[in-house]
Amino acid sequence: EVQLVESGGDRVQPGGSLRLACAVSGFTFSDYWMHWVRQDPGKGLVWVARINSDGSSTSYADSVKGRFTISRDNAENILYLHMNSLRVEDTAVYYCVRASDNWGQGTLVTVSS
Amino acid sequence: DIQMTQSPSSLSASLGDRVIITCRTSQSVITNLHWYQQKPGKAPKLLIYRASSLPNGVPSRFSGSGSGTEFTLTISSLQPDDFATYYCHQSHSPPLTFGGGTKVEIK
Numbered sequence: 001e002v003q004l005v006e007s008g009g010d011r012v013q014p015g016g017s018l019r020l021a022c023a024v025s026g027f028t029f030s031d032y033w034m035h036w037v038r039q040d041p042g043k044g045l046v047w048v049a050r051i052n053s054d055g056s057s058t059s060y061a062d063s064v065k066g067r068f069t070i071s072r073d074n075a076e077n078i079l080y081l082h083m084n085s086l087r088v089e090d091t092a093v094y095y096c097v098r099a100s101d102n103w104g105q106g107t108l109v110t111v112s113s
Numbered sequence: 114d115i116q117m118t119q120s121p122s123s124l125s126a127s128l129g130d131r132v133i134i135t136c137r138t139s140q141s142v143i144t145n146l147h148w149y150q151q152k153p154g155k156a157p158k159l160l161i162y163r164a165s166s167l168p169n170g171v172p173s174r175f176s177g178s179g180s181g182t183e184f185t186l187t188i189s190s191l192q193p194d195d196f197a198t199y200y201c202h203q204s205h206s207p208p209l210t211f212g213g214g215t216k217v218e219i220k
Contacts, residue, residue, distance in 0.1 A: 045157065045200055047209040059207035095156055100147045100204045101168065103156040
């Protein structure tokens with residue numbers, strides 16, 4: 001069974017940093033591109049970043065470019081999102097997504113003073 | 114960036130109704146268009162991939178069609194479990210984008 005389990009969500013002050021992790025199981029992690037997608041409470045879905053299967057190529061939404069970094073550890077089957085210079089508008093549930101098919105349960109990031 | 118226009122933003126329908134949701138993209142995404150269902154407090158669930166393919170376990174009352182810039186999601190006979198919000202999503206080119214969502218409510 002495919003499983004994606006996010007962790008690392010927390011409440012942080014504006015300007016702070018956070019690292020999200022997504023532990024995966026049930027499939028060959030190194031075969032798949034992976035994404036982070038976020039959702040403001042009560043609002044729509046917004047793509048954040050993606051990484052190719054071996055980690056050599058990444059893409060970002062303009063709203064996070066230069067502040068967030070997506071990475072992966074294919075030996076440990078973990079996807080990461082390093083978030084720096086956090087803003088109030090980064091408050092959201094962050095989902096780890098395998099290709100376009102399987103989603104984790106999400107982890108809540110709250111940026112507030 | 115590829116803009117997504119999903120309509121309607123909400124609809125009220127009765128059990129057994131046929132429901133059609135449309136998604137238009139500002140440029141061709143070929144068939145790199147997917148549909149998701151989301152219920153409150155839950156993660157989105159893949160309903161249709163690559164415009165018209167049904168994942169294992171998704172009921173056959175769901176179907177998708179289209180290519181290029183115009184796509185539709187059809188629910189042939191609305192069931193109680195189908196009241197939810199539906200999103201289209203293009204994975205053709207970054208930045209990947211989602212439609213604004215269609216909330217399907219009980220009439």
